[in-house]
Amino acid sequence: MSNLVRWDPFAELSSLQKQFFGDNFMSPLKGVNIPTTDVYTRGNDMVVEAHLPNFDDKDINIQVDDNALVISAERHEKEEDKDKKYVVRESSSSFYRRIALPDRADADKIEAHMEDGVLKVNVPLTPLPEPKKIAIQAKNKK
Numbered sequence: 001m002s003n004l005v006r007w008d009p010f011a012e013l014s015s016l017q018k019q020f021f022g023d024n025f026m027s028p029l030k031g032v033n034i035p036t037t038d039v040y041t042r043g044n045d046m047v048v049e050a051h052l053p054n055f056d057d058k059d060i061n062i063q064v065d066d067n068a069l070v071i072s073a074e075r076h077e078k079e080e081d082k083d084k085k086y087v088v089r090e091s092s093s094s095f096y097r098r099i100a101l102p103d104r105a106d107a108d109k110i111e112a113h114m115e116d117g118v119l120k121v122n123v124p125l126t127p128l129p130e131p132k133k134i135a136i137q138a139k140n141k142k
Contacts, residue, residue: 037097046123048099053117055095060119064107069099069123104128 073095
C-alpha cells in the first residue's frame with residue numbers, strides 16, 4: 001500500500017512567503033509602535049490624552065478646525081558623524097489625530113499640558129440643563 005499525498009498548488013508559494021516575510025507576513029504593522037490616544041469625559045470636561053513619549057512641546061500642534069480637535073506632531077532628527085561614511089543621517093516620526101468635538105464644547109477655553117510624554121487636552125463642556133421637575137397637583141374634588 002502506498003500513502004497518497006494530496007497536492008497543494010499553493011504550498012510552495014506559502015513556503016516562499018514565510019521565507020521572505022516571516023510567519024505573520026499579512027500583518028504589516030507588526031513591530032510598529034502606534035501611540036495610544038484616550039478620549040473620555042470627566043465631570044464637565046472632555047479629556048484627550050495622547051501618549052507621545054518621543055515628542056517635545058515644540059513638535060506638537062493643536063488646532064480646532066471645523067468643529068474638530070486636530071492634534072499633529074512631527075519630529076525630525078538629524079545626526080552628523082564625521083567618523084562614518086555617510087554625511088547626514090535623518091529620521092522622522094509623526095502623529096495625527098482628528099477628534100470630533102461635541103456641540104457643547106467650549107473651544108475658546110481648551111487647555112493643553114504635556115507631562116512625562118503624555119499630552120493632555122481638556123475641552124470644557126457647557127453643562128447640560130437640569131431636568132425640569134413637574135409637580136403633581138391634586139385634582140379638585142367637587
